[in-house]
Amino acid sequence: MKFSDIIGQSVLVNSLKRAVEEDKVANGYIFCGPKGCGKKLTAFVFASALNCKGADREKPCEVCSSCIKFINGNHPNIEIVKPTGATIKIKQMRDIISEVSKTSLEAGFKVIIIDNAEKMTHEAQDAFLKTLEEPPQNTVFLLLTENQHSLLPTIVSRCQVYNIKRISNNDMERYLKNHYKLDEDKVKLATAHSNGIIGRAVQILQDNDYINERNLYIKTIKMLFEGNYNEASMLVSDIAASREAAEGYTDFALSWFRDIMVLWEAPDAADDIVKNIDMLDELENIKGSLTKWKLYKIIDIIKDTLKQIKQNVSFKNSLECMILNILEVSNGKDSWGKV
Ligand SMILES: [Zn+2]
Incomplete structure (x- = not known):
């Protein structure tokens, strides 16, 4: 997956690309948007780009050893934290924080994706906040959430926040036609009922x-x-x-x-x-x-x-x-x- 696979989010994509190119990477990012809007895709592309070794090629290049590991889902620099049961608990955050500080890194950035970040308990958020205040080197936290207002304001203020926009009907139709061989009517119906959310359109089609x-x-x-x-x-x-x-x-x-x-x-x-x-x-x-x-x-x-x-x-x-x-x-x- 490349940045060009992220549809209709030019501000976000340009900003993440620039961060990689200029090596000006923040410690925390929040990708906010409804279910199916592409938060995970964005996080994976960004994580791949941060670790890509493809000199002279647009990152992520999808051919270097690092990109291949990302594609195969076995890159050691990426960790995903998600709710166990209804919440993300303090123990999960402590475990991940201690692992981040111990692990000797493969070159590049360690990327911790916190999925459904709004489900972090208050204690888990407190523990995370301390890490965010003194982050380990070359570590990036990507918080994916449907509702950033459930996060502590002190966490939000320490992260770069991006709202993933709903995409236009034209962009959606073009994407669906390019990726799925379907008749026009079905594409139009899925587009119309998707509310600008790609994941929802794909779900309707399938x-x-x-x-x-x-x-x-x-x-x-x-x-x-x-x-x-x-x-x-x-x-x-x-x-x-x-x-x-x-x-x-x-x-x-x-x-x-x-x-x-x-x-x-x-x-x-x-x-x-x-x-x-x-x-x-x-x-x-x-x-x-x-x-x-x-x-x-x-x-x-x-x-x-x-x-x-x-x-x-x-x-x-x-x-x-x-x-x-x-x-x-x-x-x-x-x-x-x-x-
Ligand atoms: Zn690469």
Whole structure:
């Protein structure tokens, strides 16, 4: 893997490349971004580049002895710390710190990747902070996190912080077309549902369950608009058996009705903005049975439900209320139960 494999992150990539070229490497870096955005890839490419022996070639060169060890996953200069159970514990940090100070290095940099760094316990963070204040020579810590705010401010202030950006639809489509031989529709669908996160797009492409799941989601909405409340409600409670699944379903419902809003407000931009672009006929059908006012009301109901699910309110009750309220709005009854 090379820096050119990191898509749509030019500021980050240029800065890391410069650090390698000019040999101005900080002791700590934080790569922050949602799951699947490329934090690990970035960490591995940077670690390879820091240790690459390829003179006169762009680093990492992928052919020198060091790069080969990275590719084979047996380079002695890289260590990965990740949660055991729910957290990264102080013992894990102490172990890694004592190993770093003892190990006689192969030439280059020792790179410690702390994956899910936000899961470090307070004590583990304290121990880490002390090391960061007096770091061993030629040692670089790469903290990968979805939420840098869970890290001690004193740790954050001692690291270079990079937020990995969501990538544009164009970049995503180009990447998917170059790496996977797939038809245009599937690439567009994966791009639209990826929220700019490459890992998510790849997961959608490789996961038939996702497509099947989405078909069920769509079925519940169609049922609801055909007036089959009981069937829709039963199917939703099957689909949304866990909080995570309930959030996935509600997220989808939001994307569906936002698509209808786009068809209403910006039909010319539909090709670029509508997420469920392969379902235009279905979207138009449901649009035909709504007024704009009803549509906005439904979007508000779904947003409130999503908020409740995230706030640990009973997700089953929240979803049930959501369905009932959408039904009431679509039927034009004037009884807005609070969701
Ligand atoms: Zn190399």
